[in-house]
Amino acid sequence: MAEFTMELNDEQKEVRDWLHGFAADVIRPAAAEWDEREETPWPVIQEAAKVGIYSLDFYAQQYFDATGLGIPMAMEELFWGDAGIALSIVGTGLAAVGVLANGTEEQIGTWIPQMYGDANDVKVAAFCSSEPDAGSDVASMRTRAVYDEAKDEWVLNGTKTWATNGGIANVHVVVAVVDPGLGSKGHASFIVPPNTPGLSQGQKFKKHGIRASHTAEVVLENVRVPGSCLLGGKEKLDERLARARERARSGGERVKNAAMATFEASRPAVGAMAVGTARAAYEVALDYATTREQFGRPIIDNQGVAFQLADMRTSIDAARLLVWRASWMAVNGKPFTAAEGSMSKLFASETAKKVTGQAIQILGGNGYTREYPVERMHRDAAIYTIFEGTSEIQRLVIARTLSGMPIR
Numbered sequence: 330m331a332e333f334t335m336e337l338n339d340e341q342k343e344v345r346d347w348l349h350g351f352a353a354d355v356i357r358p359a360a361a362e363w364d365e366r367e368e369t370p371w372p373v374i375q376e377a378a379k380v381g382i383y384s385l386d387f388y389a390q391q392y393f394d395a396t397g398l399g400i401p402m403a404m405e406e407l408f409w410g411d412a413g414i415a416l417s418i419v420g421t422g423l424a425a426v427g428v429l430a431n432g433t434e435e436q437i438g439t440w441i442p443q444m445y446g447d448a449n450d451v452k453v454a455a456f457c458s459s460e461p462d463a464g465s466d467v468a469s470m471r472t473r474a475v476y477d478e479a480k481d482e483w484v485l486n487g488t489k490t491w492a493t494n495g496g497i498a499n500v501h502v503v504v505a506v507v508d509p510g511l512g513s514k515g516h517a518s519f520i521v522p523p524n525t526p527g528l529s530q531g532q533k534f535k536k537h538g539i540r541a542s543h544t545a546e547v548v549l550e551n552v553r554v555p556g557s558c559l560l561g562g563k564e565k566l567d568e569r570l571a572r573a574r575e576r577a578r579s580g581g582e583r584v585k586n587a588a589m590a591t592f593e594a595s596r597p598a599v600g601a602m603a604v605g606t607a608r609a610a611y612e613v614a615l616d617y618a619t620t621r622e623q624f625g626r627p628i629i630d631n632q633g634v635a636f637q638l639a640d641m642r643t644s645i646d647a648a649r650l651l652v653w654r655a656s657w658m659a660v661n662g663k664p665f666t667a668a669e670g671s672m673s674k675l676f677a678s679e680t681a682k683k684v685t686g687q688a689i690q691i692l693g694g695n696g697y698t699r700e701y702p703v704e705r706m707h708r709d710a711a712i713y714t715i716f717e718g719t720s721e722i723q724r725l726v727i728a729r730t731l732s733g734m735p736i737r
Contacts, residue, residue, distance in 0.1 A: 330395075330661045330662075331395040331396045331397070331657070331660075331661060333653075333654065333657045334396065335650070335653065337398065337402065338396075341394075341396075341398060341399065341402060344391075344399075344402070344403070345402050345406055348382065348402075348403055348406035348407060349406045349409070351377070351380065351382060351407075351410070352406055352407055352409055352410025352411075352415075353410065355373060355376055355377075355410075356373065356407065356410030356411050356414050356415065357410045357411060359372075359373055359411075359414060360410070360411035360413070360414060360541075360702065360705065361699070361702070361705070363411075363413060363414055363540070363541035364411075364413055364540045364541055364705055365540075366540075366541075367535060367536075367540040367541070368541070368543075369417055369453075369494075369497065369541070369542075369543045370413075370414050370417055370541050371451070373414055373417070373418070374417055374418055374451050374453075375448065375451050377418050378445075378446075378447070378448040378451045379448045382407075382418065383418055383421075383445065383451065384445055385425075385441055385442055385444075385445050388400075388422055388425065391403050392429070393660075394660065395660065395661075396657060396660070397653070397656040397657035397658070397659060397660035397661065398653055398656060398657070400597075400598050400601070400656060401597060401598060401600070401601035401604075401649075401652050401653060401656045402601075403601075404419065404598050404601035404602045404604075404605060405601045405602070405604050405605040405608065405649070406605065407419060407605065408601075408602040408603075408604075408605030408606050408609075409605040409606070409608055409609045410605075410609075411541070411705075411709075412538070412539050412602065412605075412606050412706070412709035412710075412712075413538070413539040413540050413541030413542050413709060414541045414542075415602070415605075416493065416539050416541070416542035416602075417453075417541055417542050417543070419602075420453065420454075420455075420493040420494050420542060421444050421445060421452075421453050421454040421494065421498075422595075422598075423456040423493065423595055424444055424454035424455055424456040424494075424498070424500065424501070424502045425441050425444055425454065426456075426595050427456050427502040427518055427560070428440055428441055428502060428518075428520070428560060429441075431518050431560040431561050432518075432560040432561060433560075433561060433562055436520070436557075436560060436561075440500055440520050443499055443500050443522075443523070444498075444499065444500045446499065452498075452499035452500075453494040453497065453498050453499065454494060454498045454499060454500045454501070454502065455492045455493060455494040455495045455496075455497075455498035455500075455501045455502070455547065456492070456493070456502045457489035457492045457495060457501055457502065457503045457504065457547050458470075458489070458504045459489065459490050459491040459492070460472060460487065460488060460489055460490055461488060461490050461546075464491070467513045467516070468512040468513040470487075470504070470505070470506050470513075470516065471487055471506070472485065472486065472487025472488070472489065472503065472504070472505040472506060472549065473485070473486055473487060473505060473506050473507075473509075474505035474506065474507050474517060474519060475507075476507075476556075476563075477553075480553075481555065481556040482553045482554065482555060482556060483519060483553070483554050483555075483556065483558065483559060484551060484552070484553055485503060485505055485519060485521070485527075485549045485551075485552040485553075485554065486549055486550060486551060486552070487505065487549050488531065488546060488547070488548050488549070489503065489546065489547040489548075489549070490531075490546045490547075491534075491544060491716070492544065492545060492546070492547050493542060493543065493544055494543055495530060495531075495543070495544065495545040495546060495547040496529065496530020496531070496533075496543075496545045496546075496547055497530065497543055497545075499523045500520060500521070500522065500523060501520075501521040501528065501547060502518055502519070502520060502521075502560075503518065503519050503521055503547075503549065504516055504517070504518050504519075505517060505518075505519060507566065507570070508570055508573075511570065511573050511574065511577065514570075514573040514577070515570065515573065517559060517560070517561075517566055518559075518560040518561075519554055519558050519559055519560065520554065520558040520560065521549075521552060521554055521558070522554065522558065525552055525553075525554060526552070526553075527549060527550045527551050527552035527553070528547065528548070528549055528550075528552050529547075529548045529550070530545050530546065530547065530548070531545060531546025531547065531548045532545060532546045533545040533546075536712075537708050537711060537712075538705070538707075538708035538709040538710070538711055538712055539709050539712050595717060596655070596670040596671060596673065596674040596717060596718065596723075597652050597655040597656045597659060597670050597673045597674065598656075599674050599677075599678070599713065599716070599717050600648065600651065600652040600655070600673040600674045600676070600677035600678065601649075601652045601656075601677070602713065603648065603674075603677040603678045603680065603681035603710065603713040604645060604648050604649050604652060604677050604680070604681070606681045606685065606706055606709055606710050606713070607641075607644070607645050607648070607677075607680050607681040607684040607685065607710070608645055609702070609706055610681075610684055610685040610687075610688035610702075610703050610706045610707070610710075611638070611641045611642060611645060611684055611688065613688060613692075613701065613702060613703050613706075614637075614638060614641070614687065614688040614691040614692065614703065615629075615638055617691060617692050617695075617701075618634050618635075618638060618691055628691075634691055637687050637690070637691060638691070640687075641684045641687055641688075644680045644683070644684060645680060645684065647676065647680075648673070648676050648677035648680045648681075649677075651669070651672055651673040651676050651677065652673045652677055654669060654673070655669045655670045655672070655673040656673075658670075665730070666730070667727070667730060667731060668723075668726050668727040668729075668730035668731070671718070671723040671726040671727050671730075672723075672727060674713075674717070674718065674723055675720055675723035675724065675727070677713070678713035678714045678720060678723075679714060679720060681710040681713050682707075682710045682711060682713065682714055684710075685703060685706045685707035685709075685710040686707055688703040688706070688707070689703050689704065689707055725737075
């Protein structure tokens with residue numbers, strides 16, 4: 330087990346500087362254009378693939394970093410460049426984490442490479458969990474998966490929503506209900522391979538922020554997938570469902586469902602994304618405050634501005650520490666006994682929303698225009714308090730974990 334540290338080692342610093350250079354030289358100059366176009370920035374993703382950032386190997390190296398800091402460090406630097414483009418680059422990672430969290434070694438080796446493609450033919454993947462009537466309330470999920478024993482196939486029907494890369498993905502990971510009587514404990518995850526009949530893209534959403542990231546509905550109509558596409562395999566599923574039924578009868582401990590296993594693993598990474606966006610806005614505001622003059626002096630000479638910047642930086646550093654702690658705990662098998670993963674996502678998300686708003690205030694009228702990037706950063710930051718569990722859900726998770734009570 331690696332000791333917790335707040336200092337990156339030389340190799341991590343080298344990777345950080347490399348990512349920062351890509352974010353500064355490739356992502357940032359393209360940010361405004363793809364935000365306006367509201368389209369997937371395929372050329373930027375391909376550039377990321379060419380240099381090795383958009384690849385299974387790169388994310389595997391960061392994911393298995395013994396310090397736990399590889400992924401949050403990478404997320405912070407890329408999202409410092411631009412949240413919408415960065416999400417297009419890393420969005421496939423959520424589907425990959427879904428396979429890593431629930432799949433067998435064979436499934437991991439088979440499907441994750443197909444999620445990325447290669448530098449000459451980039452692909453993306455989608456994780457499909459939320460539904461029109463089941464976002465935070467995963468127990469209300471309606472998408473069904475029924476096993477056809479004669480053909481050893483699963484038949485999926487339902488509609489997913491808010492799916493990053495939904496419909497344009499090469500590989501979709503779909504969470505579906507296999508035993509309605511068990512609520513959220515009766516869920517399982519499935520791979521839907523490329524070009525599977527019955528899967529189609531529904532509505533593509535026009536969003537307030539992160540516009541360069543494709544978000545859409547995914548419609549499943551009698552989608553048939555081989556039995557081998559059930560993540561973890563049927564034997565493991567049957568054992569898990571049997572335990573869940575027994576515990577439901579006896580009122581025993583909670584059994585994790587497939588979607589929650591993915592979200593618990595990814596929440597600190599989302600917190601790191603928020604830290605990157607907040608840091609970017611803070612740096613713009615600091616630069617503006619030191620160069621913009623009013624009444625014959627830089628506006629940072631005014632306490633009203635200087636104190637805001639002090640609070641912004643303090644909150645960003647505190648958020649990063651919570652993210653790093655949760656990331657270190659996760660990679661070293663430390664249980665989140667106080668919901669530390671949710672803590673990191675909650676605080677970092679709220680920090681990004683507040684800091685980007687403060688940045689607009691410091692820039693005044695200029696901050697409200699698209700001539701300066703803080704307007705876009707503020708729009709982007711709003712998503713962090715919503716996706717992968719709203720701030721309210723994070724508080725609920727934390728409160729339940731601390732109290733042991735079924736708080737509603």
